[in-house]
Structure formats: C-alpha cells, structure tokens
Amino acid sequence: MKYTIIILIMSFCASFQTTAFAQKKSERDQYTITVEGLGCPFCAYGLEKKFKEFKGIKHIKIEMETGVFTFSFPADKPLSVEQVKNQVEEAGYTAKSTVIKRTDGSIEKDELIIEEKIVSEDAVVLKDDFFVAGNCNMCAARIEKTALKLNGVFKAKWNKKSKMLTVEFDENSTTISAIEKAIAKAGHDTSTAKADDEIYNNLPPCCLYDRK
Amino acid sequence: MRTYIILIIPILMFFSCQKKSEWVLEQTIDLKEVTPIGMAFDGNSFWVSDGDNNKIVSYSKDFILKDTFQNFDRPMHIAIENKKVFIPEYGADIITILDQNGVKTTLDITENLDAPSGIDINNNEIAIADFYNHQVLFKKENEWIKIGKKGKKAGEFHYPTDVQITDELIYVADAYNNRIQTFNKKGEFIATIGSEQKINALTGICITGEQIFATDFENNRILIFNLDGEITQVIEKGLNNPTDVLVINHKMYICNYKAKNIQVYQK
Helix, strand or coil, rough: CCHHHHHHHHHHHHHHHHHHHHHHHHCEEEEEEECCCCHHHHHHHHHHHHHCCCCCCCCEEEEEEEEEEEEEEEEECCCHHHHHHHHHCCCCCEEEEEECCCCCCEEEEEEEECCCCCCCCCCCCCEEEEECCCHHHHHHHHHHHHHHHHEEEEEEEECCCEEEEEEECCCCCHHHHHCCCCCHCCCCCCCCCCHHHHHCCCCCHHCCCCCC | HHHHHHHHHHHHHHHHHHHCCEEEEEEEEEECCCCEEEEEEEEEEEEEEEEEEEEEEEECCCCCCCEEECCCCCCCCCCCCCCEEEEEEEECEEEEEEEECCEEEECCCCCCCCCEEEEEEECEEEEEEEEHHEEEEEEEECEEEECCECCCCCCCCCCCCEECCCCCEEEEEEHHEEEEEEEEECCCEEEECHHHHHCCCCCEEECCEEEEEEECCCCCCCEEEEECEEEEEEEEECCEEEEEEEEECEEEEEECCCCEEEEECCC
C-alpha cells in the first residue's frame, strides 16, 4: 500500500511537471515594436526577414502606415528588449518603442524618448542648415534622431527633397561640425563629414543614397 | 483668310500628332483592401500580388474581383506563362507556381535565393531578380547562370527588384543603383538606361516593342524611354509610390502601392 501511494504521488508530480512544461512551451510572448520611417515594402519585408533569424517566431505583422511591427515568440525562450532592439538596429532601423507582453501578464517596455530640451538662459541659440545625403523617410528619421540626441540641439528637420537639415542649437554646447560628424557616424554623408563605408553599406536598401 | 487656314491646319495637325504619342490618364481603379506590388495579364484576367497582405488577387478585364489566393510569404513581381502564375515569395525564398485550380507547386531551382523580388518567363527562359544576393538568375536550355554581383559598376547590381526577357535581351530593374541594365543571354552586360534621370528606387519595369517603362518609387514618377534609352515622357501627376507597370493592348497599367490603386493610361 505504501509503495502504491509513493508511486501514485510520483506519477502525479511527473504528469504535473510535463503538463506545466507543455503549457509553457505552447505559450507565446507578444512583441510590439514601432519603427520610424517604414514606407518601402522591400525594406519593411527585409526587417521581417531579419527577425525570422529568431527560430520560432510567428504571427508576424507589419503595418506600413503606422510602422508597427508585431510578432509572437515562445515564452520558454524569451527575447529580451535589448535583443529585439539590436535586431532592429542590425536591419538598419531605429525602434521608436519596444513593448513585450509576457505570458505571466508582465510588460517590458523601452521607448526612445527625445525629451523636449529646455533652452537655458545663457544659451546662444543659432539656426543653421546644411546638406545631409539621404533618400527616404527612414533616412529622415535616422538623421533627425541622431541630431536631436546631441546635447545642445533643440530642433532638427531634414528635407527629403532639398537634402538640407535645419537645426537649432546652443552654440555654447555644440557646433555644426560636431552635428555633421555625429550624422556621418549614423551613415549619412554631409559636405564635411563622410560616413564609413561599412556603416553606409549596412543601411537598408532604400537608404543607400548616391555617393557619386 | 486662305493663308491663315493654310497655316492653322499644319499647326493643328502637329499638336494632334504630339498628343497621340503621349500617354494620358484614362481611369483610376481603387483596389480597396489590396496593396499592389506586381501585376501580370493572362489574356483574360489581371493578376495582382499584394505583398502587405500575403495574397494574390485576380480581376476581370474590367477589374471586377474574381478570386483571391492566400498564404503567400510577401509575393512580389509576378509573371504568367501557360495560364500559370509564377510568384516570387520574398519572405520564403522560393518561386511558387499557382495553376488555374489554385494548386501551388514550387519551381525547382538549384541556387539558393535570398528574397526573390521579380520573375519573368519567355518560352523556356526564366529570369529571377534575387534581391539580397544582388544578382539575376537566368535559365536557358535547362541551365541556370548567375548574372551580376553586388556593386555600382556596369553589370553589377544593388538590390535588383524586377526583370524582363525580350527576344534579344534581359532587362533588369537595378533598384538602388537607380537604373535599368540590359544583358545578352550569355549574361554579358550590354547597356545602362536611366542613370541621368535622378531616379530614387527603380522598382518595376516593362518593355514593349517600342518603349521601356520604369517606376521611380520614391519620386512618384513613371519614366518612359525609347528602345535606345532616350527619355520620351515622364508622368509625375497623381502617382503614389508606384511599384510596377504593365503595358497591354496599347494601355498602360500602373500599380500605386501607397494609394492602393491601379491607374490606366492610354495613348
């Protein structure tokens, strides 16, 4: 009798563990990423292809108008926010926000917030514009974000047609030359700063502006 | 008075001839839930690939919806041969063949594709634009050859998106080199077309016996060249990210990706 009870308890535990494991395996976390500047289907589907490197990815959906990219992934091998952001960047994009809804109800979130900068009293605000090579809305997002991330830059707007970037910045904190260098580091040539070939070649297809 | 009439008649004739040689918008067809990327015609029906929604849609000659085929993985620039639709699946790296009964098979290719984005069939010849491999695969007499490699020089590609085979040549939409390139059927480079037109993403092409048509995706233009590569007309009004162009029976059909419509032009 004693042995029967022990065997029964052991088989109950084993079956409970198997069920829990199977349930965990079938459960999927939900990922929502907002990418700026999506507009060209060839590049957008390329982003999707990049994420297919994560084996087990399913329910992929891209909304071109809003730039919202969603998918599910097995909960038993969760992707971190950093992994997701890196994959987006490797595909040449900038993630505006990343939200992961885990199966236990918890939410992990990361947002690229460019805070509205307060212009200090002693700031010397200058407005200037300069040439930045680029092609598309994705380029615009990358160029403007790069400039706005810099300390002392208050406003940045790139014109797709004229290829001119208009910036407002504090002369005490930064210079046009520093802004141009930062933008070149992001892959876009300016009149005085040239992007490294490797960075340029890693831009998404539609961002590959003519360098002649 | 007689002198005036004599002068006016040739002037009117000149302008009338001018107008006839240009393509003019006839109608715009709203596709509603379909986001068109590529287009083909089988003699009775138009076929449209919808990459965003992973489907292929067929329409009557009057653009009445006939059928919808689902579960493709980012279908791109399609082609039709013997009533079969050849569909490059960008996301699945395969060419799917869809027959009249909706049965799917896969085209047997010895090379590994990476995001096929365009295909054309001409009798026993097949050409495929292999986007991420920066090359075109061409099959003639049961043998596949690779044309081009990544680069900006003549004969090289930067993300090819569409192809067309004529009796003499293979035309390639060299999308992000912003030009068309032509090759003979040995895979040797012949010519470049459109380099001087400041194109921004040349995604789709169509070649007739008289003209070469190209979509300028980012600039919202259709460029029309003669067969010598000289520009003859530029259409700029009312386009919204055109991805493909098709010319059938003296009518030109343009897929406007963002506007979700097809524009019909005639001469």
